[in-house]
Amino acid sequence: MTETSLDSFISGLPKAELHLHIEGSLEPELMFALAKRNALTLPYKSVEEIRAAYSFSRLQDFLDIYYAGASVLLTAEDFHDLGLAYFRRAAADGVRHAEIFFDPQTHTDRGVPFATVAKGLFSAMDAAQRTLNVSSKLILCFLRHLDEDAAFATLKMAEPYLDRIAGVGLDSSEVGHPPSKFARVFKRAREMGLKLVAHAGEEGPPDYVYEALDLLGVDRLDHGNRSLEDESLVKRLAATGMTLTVCPLSNLKLCVVHDMKDHPLKRMLALGLNATVNSDDPAYFGGYVNDNFRAVAAGVGLTREEISRLARNSFTGSFLNPDEQAVHLAALDAYSAA
Ligand code: ADE
Ligand code: ZN
Numbered sequence: 001m002t003e004t005s006l007d008s009f010i011s012g013l014p015k016a017e018l019h020l021h022i023e024g025s026l027e028p029e030l031m032f033a034l035a036k037r038n039a040l041t042l043p044y045k046s047v048e049e050i051r052a053a054y055s056f057s058r059l060q061d062f063l064d065i066y067y068a069g070a071s072v073l074l075t076a077e078d079f080h081d082l083g084l085a086y087f088r089r090a091a092a093d094g095v096r097h098a099e100i101f102f103d104p105q106t107h108t109d110r111g112v113p114f115a116t117v118a119k120g121l122f123s124a125m126d127a128a129q130r131t132l133n134v135s136s137k138l139i140l141c142f143l144r145h146l147d148e149d150a151a152f153a154t155l156k157m158a159e160p161y162l163d164r165i166a167g168v169g170l171d172s173s174e175v176g177h178p179p180s181k182f183a184r185v186f187k188r189a190r191e192m193g194l195k196l197v198a199h200a201g202e203e204g205p206p207d208y209v210y211e212a213l214d215l216l217g218v219d220r221l222d223h224g225n226r227s228l229e230d231e232s233l234v235k236r237l238a239a240t241g242m243t244l245t246v247c248p249l250s251n252l253k254l255c256v257v258h259d260m261k262d263h264p265l266k267r268m269l270a271l272g273l274n275a276t277v278n279s280d281d282p283a284y285f286g287g288y289v290n291d292n293f294r295a296v297a298a299g300v301g302l303t304r305e306e307i308s309r310l311a312r313n314s315f316t317g318s319f320l321n322p323d324e325q326a327v328h329l330a331a332l333d334a335y336s337a338a
Helices: 005-012 028-037 047-052 059-072 076-092 104-108 114-132 148-164 179-191 206-216 225-229 231-239 248-253 265-270 289-300 304-316 322-337
Strands: 015-021 095-102 135-143 167-171 195-200 220-223 243-246 274-277
Touching: 005 289, 005 304, 015 076, 015 220, 015 243, 015 274, 015 304, 028 047, 028 059, 028 076, 059 104, 076 095, 076 114, 095 114, 095 322, 104 114, 104 135, 104 148, 114 135, 114 148, 135 148, 148 179, 167 179, 179 195, 179 206, 195 206, 206 220, 206 225, 206 231, 225 231, 243 265, 248 289, 265 274, 265 289, 265 304, 274 289, 274 304, 289 304, 304 322
Parallel strands: 015 095, 095 135, 135 167, 167 195, 195 220, 220 243, 243 274
Antiparallel strands: none
């Protein structure tokens, strides 16, 4: 396929990525390498066999495979290698700043200490800043299929590292695990000075988005697709300038949308929502952030102005301070004008 001028515009566009699960960036090649290094046997014979297993009809199909894949991550070096592989790939896509999720409970529940995970990710973030000029922030996600006491215990484990953790989030199986289940731990995180985000409205109903806003008090909304089913919710999200971290290829692979032509991103922008484009779990969903931009731009017919708007939203929706945002926005404006 030849690269269109829109594709090359996307390639060079300065952008931030705000919805990326670091465990979801574990490529099959690295999974095999880490299994070998840690003397583990995978239930797959080849990289091709792993990729062939990545066919999902819903979020839970993916989560089962994703948690199993993470079992090769044991040492701080493993987490460092995972993180740095992502940052290298992101830098190649024009990502200047990334706010990455990690799922500590996926690791602590199999005996990997919180400190090991933290040490490896922090060193990858430092290396990304030093060698790639990519800045980053870390967001600790609570697994919503577990109970709130487990989330409190995880927050306690994070206490020694809070100077390097920007916020908390909520991920994993959405339906049946509404935000209200985590209202107390989010309140505590807010009191500790952490930013708050939550996955809501990916598979769950608009009511879960209301709960994320009203009961958790989120600063940013992850996915939020199903908000579009509720007109007054859309008006509220637009009026308050809430950022939505939208993940087009994830939506397609998890059957949140059935065809990229039906993706709601263009409609979100037209409704005045501060949508952004992100890769979610790129190793599992077939693409990094520029693949997401290209797929959705081709599917729904985005203009250059809409693409620039999405990149602008990624910086203004980040947890960078206004001065830091201004530097990126100036670079974006210079790029878009050229
Ligand atoms: N964990 C990793 N990716 C996720 C997603 N898209 N939704 C919920 N939990 C996740
Ligand atoms: Zn996600």
